[in-house]
Amino acid sequence: MFVGRTAELDALNSAFASSSEVVLHAVHGLGGVGKSALAQRWAADREELVRWWINADSPAEIDAGLAALARALQPGLSQVPTETQTERALAWLATRGEWLLVLDNVEDPAHIRPLMDRIAGRGRVIVTTRRATGWYQHAVTVRLGTLKRADSVALFTRILTHNGPRTTDGVDEVCAVLGDLALAVEQAGSFCAESGTDPHTYLQLLADRPEDVYAARAEGFDPARTMDRIWRVTLDRLAETPLAGTLLRILAWYAPDNIPRDLLTPVADPLDLAATLGRLTAYSMITDNHDGTLSVHRLVQDLARTPHNDDPHRQAEDIECARDHATELLAVGYPDDSTHPDTWAQYQDLAPHTDALISRHTSCQDTFPTALILDRAGSFQLLQGSIALALSAFQRALATCERVLGPEHPATLASRNNLAGAYESAGDLGRAVPLYESALADRVRVLGPDHPDTLTACNNLAGAYQSAGEEGRALPLYERTLADCVRVLGPDHPDTLISRNNLAYAYESAGDLGRALPLYERTLADRVRVLGPDHPYTLTSRNNLAGAYESAGDSGRALPLYERTLADRVRVLGPDHPDTLTSRNNLACAYQSAGDSGRAVPLFESALADRVRVLGPDHPDTLASRNNLAGAYQSAGEEGRALPLYESALADCVRVLGPDHPDTLASRNNLAGAYQSAGEEGRALPLYESALADCVRVLGPDHPDTLASRNNLAGAYQSAGDLGRAVPLFESALADRVRVLGPDHPATLASRNNLACAYQAAGDLGRAVPLYESALADRVRVLGPDHPATLASRNNLACAYQAAGDLGRAVPL
Secondary structure (H helix, E strand, O other), X not given: OOOOOHHHHHHHHHHHOOOOOOEEEEEEOOOOOOHHHHHHHHHHOOOOOEEEEEEOOOHHHHHHHHXXXXXXXXXXXXXXXXXXXXXXXXXXXXXXXXXXXXXXXXXXXXXXXXXHHHOOOOOXXXXXXXXXXXXXXXXXXXXXXXXXXXXXXXXXXXXXXXOOOOOOOOHHHHHHHOOOOHHHXXXXXXXXXXXXXXXXXXXXXXXXXXXXXXXXXXXXXXXXXXXXXXXXXXXXXXXXXHHHHHHHHHHOOOOOOOEEHHHHHHHOOHHHHHXXXXXXXXXXXOEEOOOOEEEOOXXXXXXXXXXOOXXXXXXHHHHHHHHHHHHHHHHHHOOOOOOXXXXXXXXXXXXXXXXXXXXXXXXXXXXXXXXXXXXXXXXXHHHOOOHHHHHHHHHHHHHHHHHHOOOOOHHHHXXXXXXXXXXXXXXXXXXXXXXXXXXXXXXXXXXXXXXXXXXXXXXXHHHHHHHOOOHHHHHHXXXXXXXXXXXXXXXXXXXXXXXXXXXXXXXXXXOOHHHHXXXXXXXXXXXXXXXXXXXXXXXXXXXXXXXXXXXXXXXXXXXXXXXXXXXXXXXXXXXOOHHHHHHHXXXXXXXXXXXXXXXXXXXXXXXXXHHHHHHOOOOHHHHHHHXXXXXXXXXXXXXXXXXXXXXXXXXXXXXXXXXXXXXXXXXXXXXXXXXXXXXXXXXXXXXXXXXXXXXXXXXXXXXXXXXXXXXXXXXXXXXXXXXHHHHXXXXXXXXXXXXXXXXXXXXXXXXXXXXXXXXXXXXXXXXXXXXHHHHHHHXXXXXXXXXXXXXXXXXXXXXXXHHOOOHHHHOOO
């Protein structure tokens, strides 16, 4: 049966209509793609007086076909020698023009060259061949690809239902698995029609017993034309090039399309490799895309991965060896650094081949190079925000390292650390912290307490404690780690500088700006001296110091430093580096904190657009940008734009990160705040209550984000006029913050001010005024007299004095 191929038939008609001389048109393609069927269909509609088909897979077959033509033209020649018959046919073709020869399955262009030289200037010749190259100059060649999906489905369905109605559910899936190869579709359809096998059952059989299914055929189906036979015949013809089979078996483990040719460089001598790839291309077993990549039909790959005892090209041992070789090549092909955009294209190019390789064998067959691939792919996926994929990769990598190398091998310890980091990125601190603790204990025991990897593990665990809101455990560990780094590595070692930066950040998070700022300033000076002013770590230090100035309310120092850092990152890293995008977002936040919405909003919009373009719409940083822009709209009084964006940001966080990720919880809280600002208490209160319950459940009752959520709910109750619930909740929030964060943390100071406001709103100036006075004194002492929060406290106290009728104290404030 013949379906589709309208464009190919039109192309043949156009080519043959262009000349009165002999026209050689070679239709080439993979075995089983439908070359002979196309030639047969096209020839059937031709008007030449003589149309003759010759099976031309060898010179002897060509001569036999010509002899048969002579006998058909002149039956009396049957008694003369075959050589004479062949000569008579050639003479006849050379002197007449109304004829068409179809030379089917030509193995080598040289086999038909004597024929073409004899009949020059006459008739039409169409050649079908697997050979894509080697045709002489007046040959016109057309590459025949696989069927279009609609045509392959139509072919399968027509065969399946030829003798009556049958279920066709699953036909599309079968054709997809078979790669729309005409022969495979016909063979599968015929088998299903004769055996009564429905398409879904056929798919299951193909998955369970591929070696048998590829050979299975209906009665009357040419045994020489089955899928497995076509593969073997082609490789038999390449027997003098044993590297061809090796390369095909390696390529079989990758994705079918866009396989980087450079991956194969270590396999063989460059000349041998180029020659073998050329032969495979010539026989249409692979496709050279002429862009540095190769493609292989998925059915060729499936056959190359399927062992068969009777096929010398598909021996189980060779296939397993090829799998391991493919894995090693892919491991070597990955760049070392996934953090720089210059390597992203290469990581993205290798990603589908990693997915294919990993999915085509079980985890018990993984080797250490498999773990390396998974680790590199996982690191890139984590960087790109694909947290679920990264987790899966790191989990399998760790299991492989433990099985292959043992639980105490340094690579296993590193893999355990990487998985803990992925859990932390996913917000799953319940699994991250114990794994970090285990990784640290293992490194201390195996490598010793002073090994650089052990110090890194200490630093990572401290970071996890900090993420979990356990400042009481984070700060001492950061301090101890810094002291150990100085002692073991020296004060100027890059890892020591990282440790110093992390400790400064921990102080800042704890609200201890008195220790954070000097440490940030020292770290920046050290990095400039040791690494240079343009090193990425130096730029990070400059950004962090700007952030600390912002936290201290010192916009006069924060803004110029943010602006300089952004300019430096654009110059050094490029405008699209993730750190540059972060700088742009941070500068926008600083403008917003300084009350400059006119500069903040456009920069937030630009930062969001850039992150969508560079990182994608679902990257966690992009989600954060969306939330930040909504906040900027809200600060600018544009509730009409803020609310839909907050709602969209929350929906995206739930979809991408999950409902319990810390960023999702923060987004829920932000949306509740936006509802509150818009006066929609009916939507704000239930969302605040839900956010608090989720924070308690996911993060625990004492996590800083939980404490913030409790404070926000109290504020919502106050805004709704429900002081009976607001005041006790504010009191609880203040007590918890004193206990967890300490009495001088900025959040604790904010809670003290909020409770004073609630007392005032309740008309209890007797409790409000002393608390306002205490809050102001504390903010002056901790934050300084000019911090925006201190100025707000001073204003609140003045209002309280005024409300109490004490203008003598109100006016000076």
